[in-house]
Amino acid sequence: MPSHAVPTVIHDVVFNRRPRPEYTDDQYEFEVYLILRQELCWDYRHQPGYKELYAEGRSCMERLPMAKLERGMELKDAQLMFEYCLRKLSSISNIGTITDDILDTLRKLTGWFQNEQGRFPRLGRRTLQIRCFALAALIWCYFRMHFWRAHECTLKELRNDLPLGNVAHFAMVCVNYDYLPPIVIRAAGWFASAKTLYDGVDIRWTIPQFAKEKTLWEAWDKYVESQAAKESKQLAKVAKAPHRYRCAADRCGIRAMHKRALRQCGGDCAPDVRPSYCSEECQLKHWLVHRYVCRKNPLDAPIVVWDDDSDWEDVEVYKPSYDDGALSDAAIWRKDIGVELFVDIPTCSRFLPGVVFRLRSRTFSPAFLRSYRDLWQLPKRVRTKKQAVLLPTPETMLDELDALFDSREKMGVLHDKLRERVGLR
Numbered sequence: 317m318p319s320h321a322v323p324t325v326i327h328d329v330v331f332n333r334r335p336r337p338e339y340t341d342d343q344y345e346f347e348v349y350l351i352l353r354q355e356l357c358w359d360y361r362h363q364p365g366y367k368e369l370y371a372e373g374r375s376c377m378e379r380l381p382m383a384k385l386e387r388g389m390e391l392k393d394a395q396l397m398f399e400y401c402l403r404k405l406s407s408i409s410n411i412g413t414i415t416d417d418i419l420d421t422l423r424k425l426t427g428w429f430q431n432e433q434g435r436f437p438r439l440g441r442r443t444l445q446i447r448c449f450a451l452a453a454l455i456w457c458y459f460r461m462h463f464w465r466a467h468e469c470t471l472k473e474l475r476n477d478l479p480l481g482n483v484a485h486f487a488m489v490c491v492n493y494d495y496l497p498p499i500v501i502r503a504a505g506w507f508a509s510a511k512t513l514y515d516g517v518d519i520r521w522t523i524p525q526f527a528k529e530k531t532l533w534e535a536w537d538k539y540v541e542s543q544a545a546k547e548s549k550q551l552a553k554v555a556k557a558p559h560r561y562r563c564a565a566d567r568c569g570i571r572a573m574h575k576r577a578l579r580q581c582g583g584d585c586a587p588d589v590r591p592s593y594c595s596e597e598c599q600l601k602h603w604l605v606h607r608y609v610c611r612k613n614p615l616d617a618p619i620v621v622w623d624d625d626s627d628w629e630d631v632e633v634y635k636p637s638y639d640d641g642a643l644s645d646a647a648i649w650r651k652d653i654g655v656e657l658f659v660d661i662p663t664c665s666r667f668l669p670g671v672v673f674r675l676r677s678r679t680f681s682p683a684f685l686r687s688y689r690d691l692w693q694l695p696k697r698v699r700t701k702k703q704a705v706l707l708p709t710p711e712t713m714l715d716e717l718d719a720l721f722d723s724r725e726k727m728g729v730l731h732d733k734l735r736e737r738v739g740l741r
């Protein structure tokens with residue numbers, strides 16, 4: 317991709333997890349619960365900030381203890397029934413199964429399914445909003461079910477794949493209600509990029525059960541367009557002072573949307589080119605280059621000299637440590653919760669040139685963000701060369717991140733092999 321091209325961000329993930337020690341099992345479940353709320357109960361066009369999401373989730377937990385929700389199930393109160401399903405789903409682990417009673421309850425909540433007697437079950441307080449939430453939750457369940465299956469689904473099997481058929485259909489119904497929660501976008505994005513898995517075949521249009529969900533695919537195209545427009549708008553802002561929004565160190569790639577997220581060189585270099593850094597580590601590395609332009613008196617500064625100055629050898633052999641170094645647990649987190657930083661992760665798919673996933677965080681260290689990105693960029697041949705563990709990250713955390721990115725599916729088969737390399741499988 318030429319450097320001036322605007323990358324298309326097709327999946328934008330915010331991850332503000334705190335370090336483990338603060339966590340109990342309850343809190344872990346609570347985080348998953350928040351992720352579910354964000355993915356299912358909010359339109360992507362009106363996403364809440366983390367604070368708002370957190371406050372909302374907390375208050376729900378306090379107001380509605382499980383006993384009350386169970387009572388709500390008996391009384392057939394739609395609002396409480398949905399909340400009950402959310403809680404149950406947040407306690408399901410990656411390899412667990414979604415029980416039939418949850419699916420059954422969600423189906424009842426949508427109001428689109430008849431019961432055994434051929435009647436639509438009557439529920440109290442079943443608003444259109446709750447019906448949409450339930451649809452979104454079903455999409456989430458069926459999407460997971462598809463990927464939980466042990467075998468890879470062939471193109472032929474896709475024709476009759478019930479979970480995926482449901483995903484596409486329910487997502488289309490949401491679109492028709494003009495309700496676009498992140499799970500709908502994520503599902504549509506998966507279908508659009510599944511070419512990677514099926515030899516370039518666009519399953520959206522070639523498989524009849526998906527081809528009929530036309531409005532979903534149109535909504536996806538519109539989404540990609542709007543993301544690209546948003547990105548160019550931000551880039552225009554950044555273009556006015558690019559050095560304020562991007563770490564100056566070579567190959568770092570850490571960026572920010574907020575001017576104060578990165579810290580600037582405190583030297584005497586000209587303000588309009590004064591470099592910014594994500595960390596002390598990067599500043600030290602960049603100093604090898606920057607010291608030539610950062611002088612007490614800019615007039616006598618020998619702006620980068622391209623002669624046989626032996627100092628330049630340093631630059632030749634300079635290698636960022638995160639390329640091969642292991643990351644200690646402590647290095648995963650930032651010392652304080654700071655202003656949000658982000659890193660763009662190019663997709664491995666040759667069918668999605670110039671498309672990136674964006675990982676934003678206020679708690680992860682720049683070193684972790686880089687490592688996570690680099691994990692996806694490793695060439696196959698490097699894999700077997702060294703046994704070094706790249707990321708001694710708690711496995712569960714990588715799993716959560718991966719689940720958010722749906723990277724195993726989106727990024728193609730490379731994933732398993734990469735995980736193998738980092739010793740997680």
Ligand SMILES: [Zn+2]
Pocket residue numbers: 563564565568569570593594595598682
């Ligand atoms: Zn940096």
Ligand SMILES: [Zn+2]
Pocket residue numbers: 581582583584585590591606609610
């Ligand atoms: Zn300077």
